Structures are given as structure tokens and as C-alpha cells.
Amino acid sequence: MKKQDITFGIHAVEAVLKHSPERVIEMWVQAGRDDQRLASLLQMAAEYGISVQKAARKVLDDKSDSGQHQGVLARVKAVKQLNDNDLLSLVEKTETPFFLILDGVTDPHNLGACLRNADAAGVHGVIVPRDNSVGLTPTVSKVACGAAEVVPLFQVTNLARTMKSLQEKGVWIVGAAGEADSDLYKTDLKGPLAIAMGAEDKGLRRLTRESCDSIASIPMAGSVSSLNVSVATGICLFEAVRQRL
Numbered sequence: 001m002k003k004q005d006i007t008f009g010i011h012a013v014e015a016v017l018k019h020s021p022e023r024v025i026e027m028w029v030q031a032g033r034d035d036q037r038l039a040s041l042l043q044m045a046a047e048y049g050i051s052v053q054k055a056a057r058k059v060l061d062d063k064s065d066s067g068q069h070q071g072v073l074a075r076v077k078a079v080k081q082l083n084d085n086d087l088l089s090l091v092e093k094t095e096t097p098f099f100l101i102l103d104g105v106t107d108p109h110n111l112g113a114c115l116r117n118a119d120a121a122g123v124h125g126v127i128v129p130r131d132n133s134v135g136l137t138p139t140v141s142k143v144a145c146g147a148a149e150v151v152p153l154f155q156v157t158n159l160a161r162t163m164k165s166l167q168e169k170g171v172w173i174v175g176a177a178g179e180a181d182s183d184l185y186k187t188d189l190k191g192p193l194a195i196a197m198g199a200e201d202k203g204l205r206r207l208t209r210e211s212c213d214s215i216a217s218i219p220m221a222g223s224v225s226s227l228n229v230s231v232a233t234g235i236c237l238f239e240a241v242r243q244r245l
């Protein structure tokens with residue numbers, strides 16, 4: 001089992017330092033980089049007694065697999081993987097649950113952007129099938145800009161079964177699909193809710209779609225057939241936020 005991860009980028013490293021500094025094992029910063037935001041990370045690291053090494057850019061490039069590390073990288077203890085049991089106990093203690101389901105998103109940039117949207121919209125957690133989905137990779141953390149460190153990510157073995165358990169606890173599940181007849185803006189998104197988004201290539205799988213209580217589309221004016229999944233996620237989540245004000 002993987003016990004350690006690499007996290008890079010100013011927002012991502014800052015979020016771990018802020019929310020769970022005990023996870024940070026050590027940090028590297030790019031030698032010769034004079035940046036106010038890096039300086040504040042170094043100060044936080046010093047406060048928590050975290051060892052920081054200065055290294056050439058090439059070292060950070062290699063450790064981040066040439067990701068956009070912005071001159072900072074941390075080796076961190078991996079977060080505990082959250083499963084169905086963790087999800088259902090969170091639902092039980094949450095007054096009006098609000099979840100995002102991603103049915104097989106495989107691009108780390110899309111998952112990172114969806115986590116960022118989810119955090120901004122105040123969702124209680126993001127649910128993904130354990131297989132055929134990207135997990136919490138360093139690129140996901142970087143793109144999520146700190147959201148990956150705070151939004152619980154539940155990796156479930158059988159998504160349809162998890163959806164049924166959520167429904168038994170009173171959560172209404174709305175699937176998003178471009179070809180649906182119902183208009184998202186006319187769909188009630190106020191109560192205990194999970195919004196399900198499909199994968200980049202195939203959209204919602206048949207069983208996931210059949211497990212939804214309703215399916216809605218974002219009206220499109222132009223000629224393209226669909227939106228990018230992270231863009232569609234942002235629109236769906238913030239329509240729910242607007243209705244839930």
C-alpha cells in the first residue's frame with residue numbers, strides 16, 4: 001500500500017501545511033527563487049519544524065515529473081482512503097448532504113478542477129468509483145489548488161450500490177447528461193442531494209444513469225455537443241448553491 005505522496009505547487013503545499021501539517025515529511029524549494037509566497041511557506045514549515053532542502057530546479061522538475069511545481073514540493077504521508085462506510089457515516093451526521101459523484105473521470109486535470117469546484121461550492125464530499133477513475137495524484141492536487149487536501153474523496157467499489165445506499169438515506173441523485181430533456185435550471189436541487197457527472201468520453205454509464213432519480217441537462221446554445229466535465233460540474237454545483245441559498 002502506498003504510504004507517501006508528492007505534492008507540489010504553492011496552493012497545494014500551502015493547503016497541506018495549513019490543514020494537516022502533521023502529514024508533511026519534508027519539503028524542497030527551488031534555490032535562488034525569491035518569491036513572497038514561497039517565503040510564507042518556508043515560515044510555516046519552520047513553525048512546524050519541517051525540514052526544507054534547497055535544490056536546483058532540475059531536482060524539483062524530476063521529483064514532480066516535470067509538473068508545474070512553482071518552486072516548491074513536499075513529500076507527504078498519504079491520506080487515508082475513504083470508503084462507503086466513511087461516506088455513510090458522514091451522510092448520517094450531515095444536516096442537508098450535498099455530494100458530487102464523478103462516474104469515471106480519468107484525466108487528472110479534470111478531477112483536480114472538479115475538486116476545486118466542489119470545494120468552492122461547499123460540497124461535503126466527492127464520490128468516485130475505485131476502478132476506472134484517476135485517484136489523488138500529484139497533478140490532481142496541483143490543479144485542485146488546495147481543494148484535494150480538504151474535500152473528502154470517497155473511492156467506492158460499486159458505484160450503483162453506493163448510490164442506492166445514499167438514496168436509502170434520503171439523498172436525491174440528479175445525473176447530468178447533455179441529451180436529457182429536463183432543464184437543470186428547472187430541476188429542484190434544494191434538499192439532500194448528489195449530482196452525478198459522466199466521464200470525459202462516454203458520459204454516465206448505463207447503470208449509473210439508471211440509478212439516478214432524475215437526469216437533467218444544461219441548455220446549450222451553440223453547435224458543440226457537450227461541455228468539458230469540469231465546466232459542466234461547476235455549472236451544476238453552482239446552480240444547486242444558488243437554489244440552496
Ligand SMILES: C[S@@+](CC[C@H](N)C(=O)[O-])C[C@H]1O[C@@H](n2cnc3c(N)ncnc32)[C@H](O)[C@@H]1O
Pocket residue numbers: 175176177178179196197198199200201202203204216217218219220225226227228229230232233
Ligand atoms: C464531455 S461530457 C461527455 C460527453 C459524452 N460524449 C456523452 O455522451 O455524454 C462529460 C460529462 O459532462 C457533463 N455534461 C457535459 N455537457 C453537459 C450538458 N450540456 N448538460 C449536462 N451535463 C453535461 C455530463 O455529465 C457528461 O457526462
